Amino acid sequence: MGRVTAMTLPPSDRLIVVAFGGNALQRPGERGTVEEMRLNLRAALAGLEPALRAGTPLLITHGNGPQVGSALLRSEAAAREVPPHPLDVAVATTQAEIGSLVVGELLAAIRALGLPERAACALVTHVLVDPQDEKLLAPTKPIGPFYDEATAHSLERGRGWALVEDAGRGWRRVVGSPTPHSVVELESIRALVERGTIVVAGGGGGIPVARTGAGDLAGVEAVIDKDHTASLLAQLLDADQLVILTAVDAVYSGFGTEEAVALNRLSVVQARELLDTGTLPAGSMAPKVEAAAEFAHATGRTALITNESGFATALAGSGGTTIYSDR
DSSP states (O other), X not given: OOSOTTOOOOOXXXXXXXXXOGGGXXXXXXXXXXXXXXXXXXXXXXXXXXXXXXXXXXXXEEOOHHHHHHHHHHHHXXXXXXXXXXXXXXXXXXXXXXXXXXXXXXXXXXXXXTOOOOOEEXXXXXEEOOTTOHHHHSOOEEEEEEEOHHHHXXXXXXXOXXXXXXXXXXXXXXXBOOOOOEETTHHHHHHHHHXXXXXXXXXXXOEEEEEOTTSOEEEOSBOOOHHHHHHHHHHHTTOSEEEEEESSSSOEETTTSTTOEEOOEEEHHHHHHHXXXXXXXXXXXXXXXXXXXXXXXXXXXXXEEEEGXXXXXXXXXXXXXXXXXXX
């Protein structure tokens, strides 16, 4: 399962919430086949070996951006034969698909390590958002396939979508990315975690829903940031730690330049000051730092940002970026 086998975390009954980035499922240049996703997950989950050996309670969230894009593309391609799915249903579909793969690879990893059998399950998760959220009403998040200009304008008229031209590559739909407020299945997740089950939940940020006037759930055409949902779950479940796994080993100042420096420890105040500079990429590292700072501020506990191979050493206090509370 990788090269972290020499390190084992001390036994703990305190929950760790782990958020895997999209690179854990699909690498650049890959087509996103099921076999590719299985192999990528196998490598990514190797980083969890110390936690599995210690029997640490785990809740896992994951990204689903490429998979939702593929689902929407399939839906569009087959639109003459079957009705296309709305975005919230595409999120639900990919949650189940990816959750199934994660659970399968987790159970295989536990068996391969010769560890006592543990239950694991994937829970399709709905997340409540505010239908008047400014981030929802001002769509900026690109999703799905590219269209030519004529098709884009036709979709704007016919479906009421917002589409924007994307750097000469064509036109693409944009949707809002609202703040997650609560998790519908929270008590089910809590009960499973308390029974020792490894839970996969909140995939892709959760299925965005809002309450109708009658109190029912209605799907919302939006994408919720996965790291913010992970942070919310960690807070609501009183987790000991939030770990956000990404493609790089730490948060860097001057990333991509010769002056790049790893920031191994950031207080919440320092993290927010860094965010205010606007130097962190809005679509990748910035939401991770925001989510980590939210958790640290709300709980007084620490959040980690690192990559899969750095998981064990970062938890042991060496490597990665730790974001801690000032209070």
